[in-house]
Amino acid sequence: MLRQGVLLTSEGSTWGLERSQDERGSSVMNYKQWLAEQLAGQLEGVTLETIEELIEYPPNPQMGDLSLPCFKLSKQLRKAPQAIAEELKAKWVAGDSVQRVDAVSGYFNVFLNPAQFASEVITEVLKKGERYGSQELGKGKNIVIDFSSPNIAKTFHIGHLRSTVIGKALYNIFEFMGYNSVGVNHLGDWGTQFGKLIVAYKLWGEQSKVEAEGIDELQRLYVKFHDEADTKPELEDEARAWFVKLEQGDAEAEKLWRWFVEISLKEFHKMYDLLGVTFDSYAGESFYNDKMAAILDELKAKKLLEEDEGALLVRLDDYNMPPALMVKKDGGTLYHTRDVTAAIYRKNTYDFEKAIYVTDAGQSLHFQQWFKVIELMGHDWAKQLQHVPFGKVSLEGAKLSTRKGNVIHLEELLAKAIEKTREIIEEKNPNMENKDEVARKVGVGAIIFNDLSNNRIKDIVFSWDEALNFEGETGPYVQYTHARACSVLRKAGVEGDKPEAAAIDAELLTNAEAQGVVRELYLFKERVEQAMHKLEPSIVSRYLVDLAQSFNRFYHECPILVDDQAVRAARLALVQSVRITLKNGLRLIGLEAPEKI
RNA sequence: GUCCUAGUAGCUCAGUUGGAUAGAGCAACGGCCUUCUAAGCCGUGUGUCAUGGGUUCGAAUCCCUUCUAGGACGCCA
Numbered sequence: 001m002l003r004q005g006v007l008l009t010s011e012g013s014t015w016g017l018e019r020s021q022d023e024r025g026s027s028v029m030n031y032k033q034w035l036a037e038q039l040a041g042q043l044e045g046v047t048l049e050t051i052e053e054l055i056e057y058p059p060n061p062q063m064g065d066l067s068l069p070c071f072k073l074s075k076q077l078r079k080a081p082q083a084i085a086e087e088l089k090a091k092w093v094a095g096d097s098v099q100r101v102d103a104v105s106g107y108f109n110v111f112l113n114p115a116q117f118a119s120e121v122i123t124e125v126l127k128k129g130e131r132y133g134s135q136e137l138g139k140g141k142n143i144v145i146d147f148s149s150p151n152i153a154k155t156f157h158i159g160h161l162r163s164t165v166i167g168k169a170l171y172n173i174f175e176f177m178g179y180n181s182v183g184v185n186h187l188g189d190w191g192t193q194f195g196k197l198i199v200a201y202k203l204w205g206e207q208s209k210v211e212a213e214g215i216d217e218l219q220r221l222y223v224k225f226h227d228e229a230d231t232k233p234e235l236e237d238e239a240r241a242w243f244v245k246l247e248q249g250d251a252e253a254e255k256l257w258r259w260f261v262e263i264s265l266k267e268f269h270k271m272y273d274l275l276g277v278t279f280d281s282y283a284g285e286s287f288y289n290d291k292m293a294a295i296l297d298e299l300k301a302k303k304l305l306e307e308d309e310g311a312l313l314v315r316l317d318d319y320n321m322p323p324a325l326m327v328k329k330d331g332g333t334l335y336h337t338r339d340v341t342a343a344i345y346r347k348n349t350y351d352f353e354k355a356i357y358v359t360d361a362g363q364s365l366h367f368q369q370w371f372k373v374i375e376l377m378g379h380d381w382a383k384q385l386q387h388v389p390f391g392k393v394s395l396e397g398a399k400l401s402t403r404k405g406n407v408i409h410l411e412e413l414l415a416k417a418i419e420k421t422r423e424i425i426e427e428k429n430p431n432m433e434n435k436d437e438v439a440r441k442v443g444v445g446a447i448i449f450n451d452l453s454n455n456r457i458k459d460i461v462f463s464w465d466e467a468l469n470f471e472g473e474t475g476p477y478v479q480y481t482h483a484r485a486c487s488v489l490r491k492a493g494v495e496g497d498k499p500e501a502a503a504i505d506a507e508l509l510t511n512a513e514a515q516g517v518v519r520e521l522y523l524f525k526e527r528v529e530q531a532m533h534k535l536e537p538s539i540v541s542r543y544l545v546d547l548a549q550s551f552n553r554f555y556h557e558c559p560i561l562v563d564d565q566a567v568r569a570a571r572l573a574l575v576q577s578v579r580i581t582l583k584n585g586l587r588l589i590g591l592e593a594p595e596k597i
Numbered sequence: 598g599u600c601c602u603a604g605u606a607g608c609u610c611a612g613u614u615g616g617a618u619a620g621a622g623c624a625a626c627g628g629c630c631u632u633c634u635a636a637g638c639c640g641u642g643u644g645u646c647a648u649g650g651g652u653u654c655g656a657a658u659c660c661c662u663u664c665u666a667g668g669a670c671g672c673c674a
Contacts, residue, residue, distance in 0.1 A: 071616070105617065322600095334672070362668055455610085481636090534614095
């Protein structure tokens with residue numbers, strides 16, 4: 001299991017465990033590590049790593065800023081937890097960094113010097129700017145992220161949105177942690193459905209209509225095929241025949257196929273442009289057509305393939321899994337075959353440290369199976385493959401189904417969100433310039449954030465009301481907070497990212513509201529790292545809400561543009577730090593941060 | 598039938614990898630704009646953490662039982 005990058009191991013065999021030189025240095029603030037260093041000498045036989053792992057943030061500020069629960073040390077030291085805490089308190093050497101320490105019911109609590117805490121955090125944020133929170137954990141390492149991967153000739157609906165936004169967020173997070181992310185859109189551009197589509201098009205389709213209406217028309221044809229095939233099963237045979245022709249390079253079949261792909265991509269790109277998503281590779285299923293034979297030969301050579309009822313499969317009984325079908329009895333390949341082939345291709349091409357697949361949880365078994373096949377082929381990098389599953393989206397209880405037409409088109413959803421945003425702007429900020437641009441950024445942001453605000457694995461029941469709610473824990477709330485901070489800075493005449501941080505008197509930021517903000521700012525780096533380890537973008541989304549809440553509280557309680565220049569400067573530095581951190585976080589999860597909304 | 602995942606406030610969800618009184622948002626009600634963006638802030642309250650057991654100094658968290666929901670389970674992806 002992946003762990004936080006606080007443990008030093010001898011080999012660093014698991015990615016993310018290693019730490020850069022920069023991180024070990026005391027110049028970069030890491031209070032858990034720092035406290036562990038202070039305490040290590042005081043506890044005989046307890047390693048620094050053990051202590052650092054135990055240190056936690058107390059649930060509320062009255063208990064301090066950092067805490068060491070002494071219960072686990074109790075056995076080893078053969079002392080009561082409270083006694084250990086008392087001892088640490090007695091031995092504590094006073095210094096500038098810490099205001100006081102305390103021993104409470106088995107916890108050793110540390111209260112940081114609030115002024116110094118504020119000063120260090122703000123200095124760090126302003127110094128790093130748009131790199132604040134970033135790390136170099138993955139320097140020189142590639143991460144391949146397979147995401148979005150829609151099917152050609154099928155509408156891009158809210159089901160695809162999840163893979164797209166989760167994948168994109170992970171892409172950004174890995175980049176931010178120093179990795180080189182490779183985004184792969186594994187297009188569903190091959191398979192028997194193209195036989196069906198060709199048949200349907202030839203029977204009922206019109207070129208002009210397909211050109212005018214794009215995927216919608218292709219999908220209508222596809223649905224019609226299934227309706228008709230219920231009563232005319234011979235259509236299925238025709239479809240199979242056309243797919244065989246396509247596989248054999250038949251000119252007419254290939255021309256139609258290319259056309260369907262082209263039309264579909266055009267529409268996908270409209271969505272990707274709106275969402276701000278790009279890919280490094282569009283190598284879809286068809287890309288592997290000529291590469292699977294070699295893999296099948298390899299499987300045969302390694303005696304992994306077994307024939308059963310005319311099909312070829314890899315037995316996985318020993319691993320408590322059903323067999324992985326590799327070749328159909330008609331000789332056709334299957335998605336196992338393609339995924340295995342693609343993984344090997346990607347390993348050879350990108351030499352990845354990790355390859356992750358962002359798909360719905362329903363495919364979990366499929367991934368388990370072919371990951372095992374890779375392992376059985378003798379590839380020790382099988383453990384670098386990871387499925388990132390997410391829950392299903394349903395519509396008021398009913399399952400989404402392309403065939404039944406029970407879908408919400410992403411295009412429609414985004415359009416509605418943008419329209420609603422536009423109305424709100426018209427009402428609240430009618431004199432603003434770039435209303436359309438801002439409406440797009442906020443409307444789209446609301447939809448993305450909504451999809452990223454829960455744990456991936458949770459099923460989502462789609463609700464228009466919730467998706468278009470812009471209050472509370474939402475994207476617009478965070479963006480609004482950012483714009484609010486921008487507005488104050490604008491009025492104050494602060495320009496650029498770096499006002500003179502050194503000049504501030506941090507004693508003026510020791511009140512509860514300011515400290516609440518400082519604490520959140522400090523947590524950013526840790527949260528992003530955690531989001532990477534758990535492959536969970538929602539950690540960043542929720543963090544942003546926490547930061548925004550703490551800032552809004554501060555904003556409400558502490559007037560910023562006051563006459564007292566020292567107070568004004570100190571508070572402005574804090575506002576600037578919040579602005580930077582909000583923007584960095586929003587960018588990570590794929591949201592823009594307009595300066596006015 | 599086998600396996601996987603989930604079950605926390607009326608609703609949607611967090612819960613720092615086993616720690617201190619289980620927290621937010623929404624919805625409801627009440628307050629706050631002559632002052633920096635009210636998409637905001639403050640206040641009012643609700644929990645057999647599905648269930649029964651076990652491990653532990655300590656469990657929403659780990660193990661087992663049962664229940665409920667969803668999903669997967671050889672020629673679709």
